[in-house]
Amino acid sequence: MSIRVNPDLRNELIQFGIGDWNACYHCGTCTAICPLSEEGFLFPRKKIRLMQMGLQGPLESSVEPWLCYYCGDCTKTCPRDANPGELMMSLRRYLTSTYDWTGLSKKFYTSKIWELAWILFFAALVIISFLVILPSFGYKFTTELTAEGGVKLNSFAPIPIIEAFDWIMAIIVATLLISNILRMYYKIIWKNSTTKVSLWVHIREFWLLIFNFAVQPKFSKCDDKRYWGAHWFLMSGYTIMFIVIVVFLPWFQTEKILPVWDPQRWLGYYATFGLLFGLVIAIFGRLKKKDIKFRFSHVSDWLFLVMLTLTVITGIFIHIFRINGMPMATYVSYITHMAVLVPMILIEVPFSKWSHLAYRPFAVYFTQLKKNAVLK
Amino acid sequence: MEEPRIGVYICWCGTNIAKMVDVEAVSAEVGKLPHVVLAKNYKYMCSDPGQELIVKDIHGHQLNRVVVAACSPRIHELTFRKAVEKAGINPYLFEMANIREQDSWVHTDRTEATSKAIDLVVAAIRRVQFHEPLQKRSVNVDPATLIIGGGISGMVAALEIANAGKKVYLIEKTGRLGGHVIKFDLTFPHLSSARQMIRPILQRVENHPNIDVFLNTEIRDVTGYIGNFKTTIRINETESTELRFGNIIAAVGLKPFDPSKIEEYGYGKFPDVITSMEFEEMLGTGQVLTKYGKEPRNIAIIHCVGSRNKKYHEYCSRTCCMVALKFVHQIRASLPSANIFEIYADMRAYGKGHEEFYALTTHKQIIFLMYDQQERLPVISQADRNDNCNMVIRMNEKLSGESIEVPVDMVILMVNMEAHENVKEVVHAIGVSLCGNQFFIEKHPKLDPVATTTGGVYIVGTCQGPKDIPDSVSQARAAAARILATIATGSVAVEVTTASTNEKLCCGCQTCVKVCPYSAISYNEEKRSSEVNEVLCKGCGTCGSACPAGAITSKHFTDRQILAEIEGIMSMSFKGV
Numbered sequence: 001m002s003i004r005v006n007p008d009l010r011n012e013l014i015q016f017g018i019g020d021w022n023a024c025y026h027c028g029t030c031t032a033i034c035p036l037s038e039e040g041f042l043f044p045r046k047k048i049r050l051m052q053m054g055l056q057g058p059l060e061s062s063v064e065p066w067l068c069y070y071c072g073d074c075t076k077t078c079p080r081d082a083n084p085g086e087l088m089m090s091l092r093r094y095l096t097s098t099y100d101w102t103g104l105s106k107k108f109y110t111s112k113i114w115e116l117a118w119i120l121f122f123a124a125l126v127i128i129s130f131l132v133i134l135p136s137f138g139y140k141f142t143t144e145l146t147a148e149g150g151v152k153l154n155s156f157a158p159i160p161i162i163e164a165f166d167w168i169m170a171i172i173v174a175t176l177l178i179s180n181i182l183r184m185y186y187k188i189i190w191k192n193s194t195t196k197v198s199l200w201v202h203i204r205e206f207w208l209l210i211f212n213f214a215v216q217p218k219f220s221k222c223d224d225k226r227y228w229g230a231h232w233f234l235m236s237g238y239t240i241m242f243i244v245i246v247v248f249l250p251w252f253q254t255e256k257i258l259p260v261w262d263p264q265r266w267l268g269y270y271a272t273f274g275l276l277f278g279l280v281i282a283i284f285g286r287l288k289k290k291d292i293k294f295r296f297s298h299v300s301d302w303l304f305l306v307m308l309t310l311t312v313i314t315g316i317f318i319h320i321f322r323i324n325g326m327p328m329a330t331y332v333s334y335i336t337h338m339a340v341l342v343p344m345i346l347i348e349v350p351f352s353k354w355s356h357l358a359y360r361p362f363a364v365y366f367t368q369l370k371k372n373a374v375l376k
Numbered sequence: 377m378e379e380p381r382i383g384v385y386i387c388w389c390g391t392n393i394a395k396m397v398d399v400e401a402v403s404a405e406v407g408k409l410p411h412v413v414l415a416k417n418y419k420y421m422c423s424d425p426g427q428e429l430i431v432k433d434i435h436g437h438q439l440n441r442v443v444v445a446a447c448s449p450r451i452h453e454l455t456f457r458k459a460v461e462k463a464g465i466n467p468y469l470f471e472m473a474n475i476r477e478q479d480s481w482v483h484t485d486r487t488e489a490t491s492k493a494i495d496l497v498v499a500a501i502r503r504v505q506f507h508e509p510l511q512k513r514s515v516n517v518d519p520a521t522l523i524i525g526g527g528i529s530g531m532v533a534a535l536e537i538a539n540a541g542k543k544v545y546l547i548e549k550t551g552r553l554g555g556h557v558i559k560f561d562l563t564f565p566h567l568s569s570a571r572q573m574i575r576p577i578l579q580r581v582e583n584h585p586n587i588d589v590f591l592n593t594e595i596r597d598v599t600g601y602i603g604n605f606k607t608t609i610r611i612n613e614t615e616s617t618e619l620r621f622g623n624i625i626a627a628v629g630l631k632p633f634d635p636s637k638i639e640e641y642g643y644g645k646f647p648d649v650i651t652s653m654e655f656e657e658m659l660g661t662g663q664v665l666t667k668y669g670k671e672p673r674n675i676a677i678i679h680c681v682g683s684r685n686k687k688y689h690e691y692c693s694r695t696c697c698m699v700a701l702k703f704v705h706q707i708r709a710s711l712p713s714a715n716i717f718e719i720y721a722d723m724r725a726y727g728k729g730h731e732e733f734y735a736l737t738t739h740k741q742i743i744f745l746m747y748d749q750q751e752r753l754p755v756i757s758q759a760d761r762n763d764n765c766n767m768v769i770r771m772n773e774k775l776s777g778e779s780i781e782v783p784v785d786m787v788i789l790m791v792n793m794e795a796h797e798n799v800k801e802v803v804h805a806i807g808v809s810l811c812g813n814q815f816f817i818e819k820h821p822k823l824d825p826v827a828t829t830t831g832g833v834y835i836v837g838t839c840q841g842p843k844d845i846p847d848s849v850s851q852a853r854a855a856a857a858r859i860l861a862t863i864a865t866g867s868v869a870v871e872v873t874t875a876s877t878n879e880k881l882c883c884g885c886q887t888c889v890k891v892c893p894y895s896a897i898s899y900n901e902e903k904r905s906s907e908v909n910e911v912l913c914k915g916c917g918t919c920g921s922a923c924p925a926g927a928i929t930s931k932h933f934t935d936r937q938i939l940a941e942i943e944g945i946m947s948m949s950f951k952g953v
Contacts, residue, residue, distance in 0.1 A: 002770055002779040002781045003778055003779070003780050003781065004780070004781045005743070005781060005782045005783065007674055007715035007717070007743060007782075007783065008715065010741060010743070020738075020741075022738040022739065022742065022744065023738065023739075026775050046776070049776040050776065052743060052744065053743060053745060053773060053780065054743060055776070055780065058778070
């Protein structure tokens with residue numbers, strides 16, 4: 001069976017940050033130097049070839065771009081300055097858009113205006129909710145303080161409503177993400193007409209998913225382990241924060257000022273520190289452009305960093321202002337926090353850069369399935 | 377015949393010979409032979425003191441024959457002949473024994489190598505006794521030049537010679553000058569206009585007082601030899617003129633390969649499969665359109681059509697890769713959004729500015745697809761009715777290992793440069809040889825790629841092999857310079873060691889006429905004997921060895937001389953066995 005070339009694919013790929021991939025002349029140095037490329041799952045050269053040729057089908061069913069953690073060795077050693085590392089990064093953006101059935105991902109990746117407009121729209125919704133809708137239901141700003149001198153946050157942002165809203169948001173995001181993962185599974189495993197994977201293998205290898213989500217051992221194989229550490233801090237901080245906010249909101253968002261040794265306080269501090277540490281490294285890296293993995297930044301890369309940083313900083317402000325009894329400052333911080341957080345979660349997680357939190361571990365899992373596939 | 381008085385000189389060649397050959401023993405051994413007046417050895421015979429030694433000995437010992445045992449005669453025979461001549465002896469009364477390339481460099485046993493050196497020197501000593509003095513000869517050169525072919529090479533050569541004030545007869549088979557270049561739109565790698573480049577040349581050629589242009593003219597037969605050629609040309613098959621000239625330049629050019637021989641490409645079957653030449657003409661019209669008058673969305677350029685394939689031509693046409701890349705720029709200029717596929721077997725960018733041009737073109741957002749010449753050619757077929765294209769190319773893509781389908785609306789075949797079909801007539805007329813690919817053979821592939829083995833006949837441009845415009849023009853100017861040099865001298869030296877026939881022994885079988893590679897032998901019906909034209913003869917000896925009657929003698933390679941050499945070789949080593 002021959003595969004039809006799609007000559008227009010290049011026009012599409014260019015929009016995802018892929019520049020001039022014809023510089024590559026297929027020496028294979030990138031594949032040879034890559035610490036993660038392995039027999040049966042060779043990259044980046046093979047993927048670059050598919051891009052050059054406009055072979056859309058094989059490109060979309062590729063799992064390899066997700067196995068790359070962008071150490072930059074390939075780009076460093078490329079004799080033609082073809083920049084294979086960034087090509088793989090751009091491919092991940094493209095693949096994210098192909099998994100998404102709504103078509104929004106492609107819109108967000110390829111149009112800054114679209115992305116900004118939606119962020120502003122969600123931010124506006126959040127602000128209107130706090131300034132207009134919630135007060136009209138009786139949840140008013142109060143400058144009264146608690147007996148301990150803290151801000152009465154829960155009367156401004158009532159726990160049941162915020163919690164319900166968190167759950168709705170989480171379910172929407174999860175539904176989108178899961179449906180996209182199913183599409184990813186369909187493209188990578190199911191559609192393959194020559195091989196099949198038994199149900200038992202699916203079950204047996206499932207632990208890989210959790211293990212890879214929690215530890216990211218593949219990332220640690222990339223040359224500079226410091227980045228793995230920084231990323232892990234950020235990831236763990238984010239995960240803890242997410243769970244605490246969605247599942248344990250009544251426990252976390254308290255008006256009571258708990259002692260510093262209380263798990264609520266130190267879990268929060270740990271998550272904040274982890275997030276900040278990872279963010280500082282990423283932001284400085286992208287500004288200095290010294291390491292190859294940070295040299296080329298797409299709009300989506302910066303947007304993600306800026307929004308997450310704003311979320312963390314406003315989160316810190318809420319905490320400081322609350323325990324120091326500064327009600328108006330607390331409320332402004334809270335609204336800003338939510339106005340950044342909500343669009344970030346709704347746009348970045350299912351449609352953009354943040355979706356890698358799901359695609360990466362699943363890619364490792366699918367790779368293992370492919371290794372255990374048998375001929376039909 | 378006077379008593380031979382031979383001087384023998386053994387060269388050390390530094391340590392090159394002396395390390396493996398006992399030069400003292402050799403000179404001592406050969407010094408004992410009859411007629412050998414003296415036998416010496418010296419560090420570097422080719423040095424000035426070495427040559428002086430020979431001159432001094434010739435004067436001091438009344439030597440009349442000299443043997444030098446040193447390197448290959450290819451390197452220093454001329455040096456020593458000159459030294460001998462300086463001392464007043466005919467340079468042909470000299471013989472050289474090669475005891476370096478044929479002895480010291482190739483052996484590891486010193487005793488054996490020394491004994492072999494003695495054999496070789498003795499052979500030379502025996503031979504030189506039968507050497508005869510030969511006189512140098514030269515012929516006058518007619519200052520006019522005949523140039524066959526009015527393409528860019530022929531025209532440039534014509535102008536070069538005519539500007540020096542010498543007559544040129546420029547013969548062109550077709551009805552107009554300009555060859556293939558005038559049909560081109562742009563040239564690579566600078567994308568400059570071909571027409572703007574060639575038109576002034578054409579006008580200068582047509583208006584030059586020293587150039588006579590003969591259009592619609594073909595050459596049938598050329599007689600004579602270097603400096604004195606003669607031909608009768610027929611113009612339009614009616615008029616005929618006799619021309620006399622001293623030198624000939626063949627610039628008959630190329631023929632584009634006919635791709636209908638390659639079934640896979642369906643040339644002739646699909647109207648939108650066209651050759652690179654046809655595409656050049658299309659570019660000349662200023663519009664790139666399919667046969668249905670629509671703008672093609674997808675254009676494929678297939679490289680190496682008829683080239684680098686044992687089934688068609690094994691050689692590379694050298695220019696097509698760059699022309700194909702040039703097309704990219706031209707297509708981009710007229711159809712900015714078209715998809716362009718370069719379907720290639722290997723990208724060859726060897727020339728000045730070519731690699732840079734390749735690099736520049738790769739940034740034009742084109743799709744490079746590689747196929748394997750030896751395995752399977754791409755196959756062009758009609759697209760299905762519901763396909764969004766005209767044709768489909770199916771191929772095994774080498775770099776990805778995938779078998780793919782490429783949707784296309786137009787296919788350009790980069791056709792190979794073939795030798796011209798009428799080349800055989802010209803070859804026969806001017807007496808040059810053809811290689812296996814029907815290209816003219818040059819005198820020396822590296823050191824003399826302009827001359828041929830026939831004196832006064834030069835080859836320029838693509839008739840010698842595929843080449844681009846700069847290479848053709850360089851060759852044309854080189855040939856012109858060579859010809860002007862002979863015209864300036866007024867005469868050329870011709871070979872001395874020629875063959876001659878003995879009328880009494882000749883049986884008239886004409887074997888020699890057939891085997892002579894230089895067409896130097898003719899048969900004289902009246903005398904019933906073959907005759908050698910000593911100007912054309914190069915002294916290769918083919919006729920002498922082929923003659924069944926032993927009627928042909930090659931000067932300086934007589935039977936007596938060769939037998940004496942063999943006797944010399946045999947006389948020493950076999951003594952002890």
